[in-house]
Amino acid sequence: MPSIGTSGKCTSVPSGRIGEEIVSVSRLKGGKFRVRIGADSFLLVERAYVELMPFKGKKVSPEEKARYRELEKEGRVLAFGEGLALRRRLSPMKMYRALLKKAEGNKALALKIQGILKEEGLLDEKAFAEEYAEEHSFRGIGPRRILEGLAEEGVSRETRASLSLKEDEGKARDHLPVMERKFGGLPKRERVEKGTAFLVRKGFSEGLSREVASDIRENKRERKEYLKSSFLKIRTGLEGRYNDQELRYRVRAALLGKGFSLVEIEEEERLYEQDR
Numbered sequence: 577m578p579s580i581g582t583s584g585k586c587t588s589v590p591s592g593r594i595g596e597e598i599v600s601v602s603r604l605k606g607g608k609f610r611v612r613i614g615a616d617s618f619l620l621v622e623r624a625y626v627e628l629m630p631f632k633g634k635k636v637s638p639e640e641k642a643r644y645r646e647l648e649k650e651g652r653v654l655a656f657g658e659g660l661a662l663r664r665r666l667s668p669m670k671m672y673r674a675l676l677k678k679a680e681g682n683k684a685l686a687l688k689i690q691g692i693l694k695e696e697g698l699l700d701e702k703a704f705a706e707e708y709a710e711e712h713s714f715r716g717i718g719p720r721r722i723l724e725g726l727a728e729e730g731v732s733r734e735t736r737a738s739l740s741l742k743e744d745e746g747k748a749r750d751h752l753p754v755m756e757r758k759f760g761g762l763p764k765r766e767r768v769e770k771g772t773a774f775l776v777r778k779g780f781s782e783g784l785s786r787e788v789a790s791d792i793r794e795n796k797r798e799r800k801e802y803l804k805s806s807f808l809k810i811r812t813g814l815e816g817r818y819n820d821q822e823l824r825y826r827v828r829a830a831l832l833g834k835g836f837s838l839v840e841i842e843e844e845e846r847l848y849e850q851d852r
Contacts (some may be wrong), residue, residue, distance in 0.1 A: 601630050654693075745788070
C-alpha cells in the first residue's frame with residue numbers, strides 16, 4: 577500500500593510476493609481445463625492451456641493473471657463460434673457479426689476468433705457459397721438471384737465468379753403450377769407479363785422467364801371472375817364523371833388494355849345490365 581517517503585512523495589511498499597500460486601489444474605470434458613489461481617477460477621480451452629502451460633504450484637504474476645482472464649474470454653467467444661459453425665454453415669460476414677456481438681463489440685477479438693475458425697476449417701467462404709447455391713437452386717431460385725443473395729451475404733466477387741451456375745429450364749417450369757393458380761385467370765398478355773416478372777424475381781433470365789410464362793394455361797372460371805371484378809372496379813371508378821356512352825368507351829378501353837377481347841367485354845356488359 578502507498579506510504580509517505582522522506583521526500584514527502586507517495587511511494588509503494590513492495591509486497592514481497594512474486595505472484596499468486598496456481599492451486600489446481602483440472603481437465604474437463606470437451607478439451608477444457610479449469611485452473612484455480614488463489615481465490616479465482618479460470619476456464620480455458622486447449623489452445624489457451626497450451627499457451628500458458630499451467631501446473632499446480634506455479635507462481636503467476638498480475639500481468640500473467642490478466643492474460644488468463646483474456647484467454648478465458650477468448651475461449652468463450654471461440655466456443656460460441658465453433659458451436660455456431662457446427663450447427664449450420666454461415667458466411668464469414670454473418671459469423672463475424674455473431675462473434676462481434678458475443679465479444680461485446682471487441683472487433684479485434686471477433687477478427688481473431690474468425691481467423692481461428694478458418695484455420696480449423698469451420699469457416700469456408702467457398703464451401704458456404706457452393707452450399708448456398710445448391711440449396712437455393714433446389715428451391716427453384718435462378719442463377720441471378722442466387723448471386724445477388726450471395727452478395728448480400730458478403731461473399732466476395734471472386735468467390736461468386738468462381739461458381740458454375742447455369743439456368744435450368746426445368747427449375748423454372750417447376751413454378752408453372754403456382755403461376756397457373758396465381759395468373760391463370762388473367763388474359764394471355766397479362767398472364768405472360770406477370771409470369772415473366774414472377775420468374776425474373778426468382779432469378780431467371782427474362783428470355784427464359786418469358787418463354788416459360790407463355791405456357792401458363794388459362795383458367796376459364798378464374799378468368800371470368802377476374803373480368804367481372806375488373807369491369808366493376810373500373811366502371812365504379814369512372815361513374816359520375818362521364819355520360820353513358822363515354823363511360824362505356826373508357827371501360828372498354830381499359831379492359832382491352834388488360835388483354836380481354838371485345839366479345840368478352842360485351843358479354844360482361846350484357847350480364848351487368850341484366851343484374852341491374
